[in-house]
Amino acid sequence: MVMRFGVVERVFYVYLFLFTLVALTSIALHWHVGLELIKQSIPKKATSPAVLTVFILMTLILLYSLNKGEIQLFTQFWLGGRFIVEILLVGTIFILSRSEKT
Structure with missing residues (x-):
């Protein structure tokens, strides 16, 4: 008996394993970058454990303590404010770069 989707079933497990591996690597990388950013933004004396x-x-x-709706509302405000600030x-960098040329 020949399985119609046998190749897909076999490749799916390999894909699932690789996807999980990439996700775990991404998590480790982002936690490391976040920790280093926190360490650099706080003075040396305050970086104790x-x-x-x-x-x-x-x-x-x-x-x-926050529910899903509160987190989503905070995220909307954060992204909206971040967009305006960016x-x-x-604009400020553009104006400053134009003023230094003259």
Whole structure:
């Protein structure tokens, strides 16, 4: 008996394994970059494990205290504000680059 979709079934598990591997690598990379950004934005004396633990605890408390709607509302405000700030930043850099040429 020949299976009609035998190739698809076999390739699916390989694809699923590779996709999971890429997702876990991405998670590790983003956590590392976030940790390094936090370390660089805080003075050297304040980068003790206790300070990083406080940031982790604040994140977990907010994660469990906010519901899906509140997180989505905050995200909408954040992205809207970020869009405006990025437009202003690009405009400011453009104006400053034009003024230095003269």
